[in-house]
Amino acid sequence: MTRSEQYQRVLRYFDRDGDGKVSASELSHRLALMGGELKLNEAEAAVESLDSDGDGLLGLEDFIGLMEKAGEEEKMKDLKEAFEMYDADRNGFITPNELKKMLMKLGEFKSVDECKAMIKQFDLNGDGVISFEEYKLMMQ
Structure with a gap:
């Protein structure tokens, strides 16, 4: 499975209504089901900052940007924790x-x-x- 196919699969999980895009409410809801927490206003801000076509939704490319940004934030958090050990x-x-x-x-x-x-x-x-x-x- 290619990286693009993996992202498409994750996008489909978040896309509750099947329109091929992820709304702020879908993002917040699915993250809550996964044990995370993203308040609706935070999800709206995330969608707004990554929405490349201005429709208020995350398409595949926008969603990939979100996933990569989350990965970088997690990496930075891990680096900070390791640094603090020293x-x-x-x-x-x-x-x-x-x-x-x-x-x-x-x-x-x-x-x-x-x-x-x-x-x-x-x-x-x-x-x-x-x-x-x-x-x-x-x-x-």
């Missing part, structure tokens, strides 16, 4: 000491100097720590 003091940066502690938890023993060298590889601005932006680039 950023023990929650200051927005991974320091050599924080990296050393996390690596120890993972069973890898490195010195602070080794951690500094690891950080230096991805430290774009040379401040000696890894910011979330640098972490995102490193993880891609």
Whole structure:
């Protein structure tokens, strides 16, 4: 099954009235059935922002955009959670000491100097720590 066929299949699931497009109410309703939550006004805003032909509905291409955007948001959420595991003091940066502690938890023993060298590889601005932006680039 191609990616396009997969998206068409998902679109058909969301498309309760069978018109080939997804309305805000269909989007909200189906997500609720799947255990998610998207209030109607949020669904309306999502549809409005992705509706390429102005009919107030999501066609296949619009729906693909929605699915890809949701996938990117999920990926970003996962990256943020992983970053926060390293950023023990929650200051927005991974320091050599924080990296050393996390690596120890993972069973890898490195010195602070080794951690500094690891950080230096991805430290774009040379401040000696890894910011979330640098972490995102490193993880891609």
